[in-house]
Amino acid sequence: MRADRLVSLVLLLRRHGRLSAAALARELEVSTRTVMRDIEALSAAGVPVYAERGRLGGFALLPGFQTELTGLNHDEALALLVAGSRRGAQAFGLGSALASAMRKVVDALPESYRVTAAGAVQRLLIDPETDLLSRRLVAEEVPTTVVAEIRRAVFAGHKLRIHYAAADQAPTWRTVDPIGLVTVRDQGYLLATRAGADRTYRLARVLAAEELDEPAQRPDRVDLDRVWQERSTRFRTGGDQVTVLVRVDPARREDLVGAALAVHAEEADVDGRLRLEVTFQDQRHAEWALWQLATNAEALAPEWLRTSLRDRAAAVATRYAGPS
Structure with a gap:
């Protein structure tokens, strides 16, 4: 010890x-x-x-004193720092570097530890590709060359030119000042500013990237967790949000609340169900969330949501009305 x-x-x-x-x-x-x-x-x-x-x-x-671990290179050391999430390393394009770094770590262990560790690792499984319901958990894939170029610009503090395909829009080139990289539930994001305005880009939508020589306009130090929280809050409170009045089975309340952005009011209904006023990101989000609950929930308002769910249910019923 x-x-x-x-x-x-x-x-x-x-x-x-x-x-x-x-x-x-x-x-x-x-x-x-x-x-x-x-x-x-x-x-x-x-x-x-x-x-x-x-x-x-x-x-x-004394200045210059160093301790080295079996020749870890920059990307391998970086991969170890994000190794708390194997999927995080994958999202940042560091999967191969992580594997290489771990081989060096194992090689540096004393022989007795190496044998013990090899046996122990067989008893641990972290983030399998499928859950208990056999649903495959597919992480977004970003070309290694693209994410490597983004990483270089982020770490070097240089401006970055990206060919970005925003949702429902044609891809365009844009020049940004990169701030940092974030991974959330297997999805990677680039936090940046563009012409001084905050921007968040999904890595899977970056088709190409080019690090520029020009220094990025950004502070020397950054609290990435705080920046992410602030942007998440703005995302949840902006855009085309819709508020919905819903009756829901108490057993599915948490599913409804978990899908919503906010709950504004809640009371028990006469039949034991709960009546909630909740907000969703947009119309598509509201329709998706209520559809997942099937007959365990009923949208009372607005009327367009009731109509949309009714039409979708009718289309499904028609599809299954006859023989296969």
Whole structure:
């Protein structure tokens, strides 16, 4: 355990640059006395760790000191950082890099660990391609060359030219300032600005990409999680949203609420069903959500939604009225 702690101590100093003994003790969950003994052990082993005195002092490593793991290249290291989701690595075009990096990690393990790990990995399955109902979970595929070009522009901070096919529109070329990449439920997105306005592009709709030499107009640091939350909120509260009055079986309430953007009112109806006023992204979204609930829900208003669902049901009934 001490060997693990010593490695962790070095990695903490590599990441933060300088930390006090108290800060190291908190991170490692040990006493400051133990930290001091570990610092002495590292120094004796030749690790160039030194102390800086004063109110803002602490321990640091000599500049240029590095620890390497079996020659990981840039993409392999990046793949390991997003390896919490194998599908996330796939969405960013890092699937092959992740496989290569993991082979190097396994090769770097001591022989006893390697055997144990090989046996353990056979007992774990993460994100299988089908769920319990045998529904195939198909991730969106983006050409490796396209997503690699996008990644380069994002990391280098350069402007990016993309050939983008928006929904129901002909593909067009546009130049954007890339901010970051996000993956949500196997779908990848490029967050960018265009002429100063926020833009979100679905990676699967990018037909071609070209990194430009011109620097992107963007802040040096970004809180990608906050940016995504803000854009998600604007997406949910903008556009052609529709509000629907629905009666639903209590057993299917969560299905309805889970599909809706917002619930504005809810009360029990006389027959035990629930009456809810909910908002959907647009007309197609509302029709899809109510159709999934079949006879477990009834759209009371607006009238166009009732008509649309009735016509769809009639068309299905007609299709199955005769023999196959």
